[in-house]
Amino acid sequence: MNTLSYRTVSANKDTVQKEWYIVDAENEVLGRLASRVASILRGKHKPDFTPHVDCGDHVIVINADKVKLTGDKMNQKTYVRHTGYPSGQRTETIEHLMKKKPGAVVEKAVKGMLPKNRLGSEMFRNLHVYAEDTHPHEAQQPKKLDLNSIK
Numbered sequence: 351m352n353t354l355s356y357r358t359v360s361a362n363k364d365t366v367q368k369e370w371y372i373v374d375a376e377n378e379v380l381g382r383l384a385s386r387v388a389s390i391l392r393g394k395h396k397p398d399f400t401p402h403v404d405c406g407d408h409v410i411v412i413n414a415d416k417v418k419l420t421g422d423k424m425n426q427k428t429y430v431r432h433t434g435y436p437s438g439q440r441t442e443t444i445e446h447l448m449k450k451k452p453g454a455v456v457e458k459a460v461k462g463m464l465p466k467n468r469l470g471s472e473m474f475r476n477l478h479v480y481a482e483d484t485h486p487h488e489a490q491q492p493k494k495l496d497l498n499s500i501k
Contacts, residue, residue: 370492384459415452453479
């Protein structure tokens with residue numbers, strides 16, 4: 351057997367085949383949903399996964415306003431930001447953010463599970479979150495994705 355015939359296949363921007371998936375977030379736990387969506391965005395489910403290349407797929411998340419949180423996270427968990435001015439630290443609970451912008455909760459959870467560099471920003475652009483069950487991506491013919499089938 352010739353061992354030189356086995357070559358490591360490294361994906362690049364030209365060889366990656368991107369697909370479109372749709373995920374229904376209704377009655378899904380936020381953390382589990384976010385980790386599985388981040389894995390799809392990263393491309394870890396593909397056999398030709400390459401860590402330094404955006405080989406993930408596009409993911410559409412619908413019904414983001416119907417996502418579940420366990421425990422009392424709705425009132426206790428806070429997001430912290432800073433305005434840049436002295437004493438400009440601001441906090442916001444998930445409950446308040448869900449009323450104001452329901453898709454932002456899912457976006458923040460997924461973004462926190464992606465790499466913190468330019469590649470992570472590029473992968474995050476492949477995420478499309480909508481609070482309702484309608485979306486403008488019908489032309490891409492997204493496949494329905496069952497989150498329980500992903501490990």
